[in-house]
Amino acid sequence: MCDGGCKGGARGRPNMAPVYPKAASYPEYAQLVNRENAQVDRRLFVDEAIYQAELQQIFARSWLFLAHESQIPSPGDFIRTSMGEDDVIVVRQRDGSVKAFLNSCPHRGNRVCMVDAGTKARGFICNYHGWSFGIDGGLRGTDGKVYEKDQAFEKAQIGLTPVAQIDSYKGLIFGTFDPAAPSLLDFFGPFTFYLDIMLDNDEGGTEFIGGAIKSEIDCNWKFPAENFVGDILHAFWTHQSGAQAILGAGVDLGKRYDELAFQASVYGHGIETNLDKVGNTRTLGYPELVDYVYDLSEKASARLGDLRARAIGAISSCTVFPNFSFLPGQNTFRVWHPRGPGKIELVVWTLVNKNAPEHIKEAYRKGVMMTFSPGGVFEMDDGENWEYSTRVNQGFVTRQQPLHYALGLESTDLERELPGHIHKGSMNDANQRLFYTRWAEFMEHDNWTDLQNGDTAPPQKSVKAAE
Incomplete structure (x- = not known):
């Protein structure tokens, strides 16, 4: 097996060592993300040349x-x-x-x-x-x-x-x-503080159960990735009817908004969370799961602290840049595999704690299928929105109009001692802005030194807070 150090053999045979793509620089594409005005050019979602640059600059390096x-x-x-x-x-x-x-x-x-x-x-x-x-x-x-x-x-x-x-x-x-590429831990930075909400809330670790659910959606991969990185705002409108179907007609997702909610971002990875303990878990439709999260809370608080323990089942969402996302509480983990500028293959798994009782694992599995699968009450809502968001951007005149990501421009939280770029409340575009800033950094830089020291790098205080 050639491990990268092979030399060409006898009789002039070509070197069979692995050939990996070299990073380039696309400053013209980086400029399509207007950080000053919080605008994104619609060509990011439909242009074939930009998509090919993403495969080289982002997916071949991340x-x-x-x-x-x-x-x-x-x-x-x-x-x-x-x-x-x-x-x-x-x-x-x-x-x-x-x-x-x-x-x-x-x-x-x-x-x-x-x-x-x-x-x-x-x-x-x-x-x-x-x-x-x-x-x-x-x-x-x-x-x-x-x-x-x-x-x-x-x-x-x-x-x-x-x-x-x-x-x-x-x-x-x-x-x-x-x-x-830097080590995996360096790629995450102090964002591991937030990953542990799902991966380390109980001794024994986690596992995937029930196989995978695969589907295709006619959308650009960035729309679902940015949705999960911090777009709780859509849930109060898009998913209201689905939540009522599961929880009853009197449910209002908007009333579950918590003044302690926040968004956090590091290197384009982002999480928003409401800290309401079981808001996401309730929507799976199994009361025993709510009881499980409450019963786990004391042990989780000892492992992670009270703030992260409150986020385990809360209304929240997360994306690891570029295309890996999950929902705490609903326990759906997924990858948005790009299949061209206008299509993705979505693969979904259910994550549970290994030490959870078998009936709890089964309830999570069924709950994920009911909510976030091709026939799920929430997945269908999202897929339709992402498809139309992609499709309408193909119009020539439509493409000339920028998309606006300016909600919550003044929401930076400098008081809360948490890792990353912290913004008050979860109903703003802060994490999306940082997601596209990271996208632009990958387009602009051909080396990891510049990538790791860009605008999405964690503030120095946040590194200390995570230690």
Whole structure:
């Protein structure tokens, strides 16, 4: 297996070391995010050239979510996913480590793995010419000994292209194609303070249950990502009828707004939370889940502090830049895989605490299906809005009009000692502004030094607050 240090072999064969894309600079695209006037050019959502730049600048460099540890517990267990539009296999190694590879045969490019997931695999075989690869990505054999007879053919120098870096955080596995990318923890920065609300509120850790739900939505990937990064405002209008169907006609989501609510953002990752303890959990429709969150509250407070304990089931949402999102309380975790400027593949999982009783896990699974699945009462509302938001931007005259993200420009909170850029209340555009600022930083900079020291970097006080 070539690990990046291979040299070209005899008889002038080309170097078979992995070739990763180099970052470029697109200052003209960065200017499409007008930070001073809080405006975003609509071409971000429909332009093919901008989309191709995103695949290079963002998805080929960022740390992207791949899998949960619970999905591949044993050697040979694997899952197929995407990093941008690159098809990837994530597989547990015999030594217990995790590796990931492009799901593309180096011979003619065909997929070597056709299924979504599997267990105890010994390798992967390309259907086209029978090339076989071990779970470590190394070439094990070819069709009919044809190549083995060629003295210029060396299997050790050919294999599946590895994802450059793999790391995990409290059960969540991420990867990046960029060998020069900072560590996963540096990519998160002090935003781990907020990730722990879901990942570390109980001893024993977390797991994904019930498989995955996949669907396609005809929208640009940034609309759902920015929705989850901090758009609670839409819920009081878009989801009011769905909430009433589950909780009763007298429910008013707007009345659940809490004066302690806030938004937090680090490097474009963002969370908004209402601190009402169980607002999101109630909408799953299972009273026993509300009881579970209340019963967990005391232990969670001892682990995380009172503020984060209050956010476990609260009306809240979160996006890890660029395209990994979840809803605390509703326990739906999802990735918005880009499939062109006007389409995404949405993959949804249900996350639970490993130590939760089985009937609680089952209630979360059913609740997620009822609310955030292709037939869910909330997912349908969102999908329709994102599709029309994308579609109308294709009009020539429409594209000339900027989109406005100026709600809450004066909402910066300098008093609360929390990590990141903090804004008062959750009903403003603060996190969306920082999300698109991060997008612009990726377009503008071709190196990680500038990326990690831009406007979305955490204020110095917030780093200390997270320690």
